[in-house]
Amino acid sequence: AQTVTQSQPEMSVQEAETVTLSCTYDTSESDYYLFWYKQPPSRQMILVIRQEAYKQQNATENRFSVNFQKAAKSFSLKISDSQLGDAAMYFCAYRTTYTGTASKLTFGTGTRLQVTL
Amino acid sequence: SQTIHQWPATLVQPVGSPLSLECTVEGTSNPNLYWYRQAAGRGLQLLFYSVGIGQISSEVPQNLSASRPQDRQFILSSKKLLLSDSGFYLCAWSPGPQPQHFGDGTRLSIL
Numbered sequence: 001a002q003t004v005t006q007s008q009p010e011m012s013v014q015e016a017e018t019v020t021l022s023c024t025y026d027t028s029e030s031d032y033y034l035f036w037y038k039q040p041p042s043r044q045m046i047l048v049i050r051q052e053a054y055k056q057q058n059a060t061e062n063r064f065s066v067n068f069q070k071a072a073k074s075f076s077l078k079i080s081d082s083q084l085g086d087a088a089m090y091f092c093a094y095r096t097t098y099t100g101t102a103s104k105l106t107f108g109t110g111t112r113l114q115v116t117l
Numbered sequence: 118s119q120t121i122h123q124w125p126a127t128l129v130q131p132v133g134s135p136l137s138l139e140c141t142v143e144g145t146s147n148p149n150l151y152w153y154r155q156a157a158g159r160g161l162q163l164l165f166y167s168v169g170i171g172q173i174s175s176e177v178p179q180n181l182s183a184s185r186p187q188d189r190q191f192i193l194s195s196k197k198l199l200l201s202d203s204g205f206y207l208c209a210w211s212p213g214p215q216p217q218h219f220g221d222g223t224r225l226s227i228l
Contacts, residue, residue: 033216035216042221043205043221043222043224044219044221044222045161045207045209045219045222046219047216047217047218050216091160091161103149103211103213103215103217104151104163104166104176105151105161105163105217106163107160107161107162108160109159109160110159110160
């Protein structure tokens with residue numbers, strides 16, 4: 001079974017600075033998807049960024065980018081030019097590409113990001 | 118565009134009472150549907166998923182059940198709630214092998 005580990009329960013960053021959230025995972029599959037979701041205080045789950053394992057290029061979405069190290073099974077999220085609105089819980093998630101399992105997600109335990117002035 | 122509705126937003130129930138949480142999706146057909154639970158300070162745990170009407174898969178043994186009476190309707194139920202059923206429940210959908218989209222969640226408190 002796949003597992004996802006987020007070893008940083010809490011992180012803090014100053015506004016306009018850069019922060020990196022860590023995520024490691026364990027799988028025996030060679031092709032899969034990885035995601036970062038954001039959960040603000042409103043509790044809504046918002047997709048931040050996705051990465052397909054067969055793509056070597058790291059995904060980027062505006063101020064959000066990932067460092068995908070497939071051999072190391074590492075998938076970190078970098079937030080540049082941090083804003084107050086980035087304060088939230090961030091969850092790393094794994095999904096197999098095997099369509100027979102209805103694209104189930106396995107989540108890490110989350111990292112709470114605080115953004116300070 | 119597709120939207121997902123989940124209700125109620127907040128629910129307070131006594132131990133031993135029944136439960137029914139409803140989730141509906143609009144703007145798509147034959148979505149994959151999911152129920153997750155998030156305990157306080159914890160990550161999301163997948164409870165049930167469904168790939169079609171009447172097709173329910175359970176991920177963990179528990180006091181809850183799920184049903185899908187219509188293509189875009191997913192219901193989470195319990196006959197008798199336990200204190201351990203407290204938490205934040207999230208419904209999600211995905212159009213096949215695509216990222217999941219989540220509802221706004223239901224905060225369930227058991228007294």
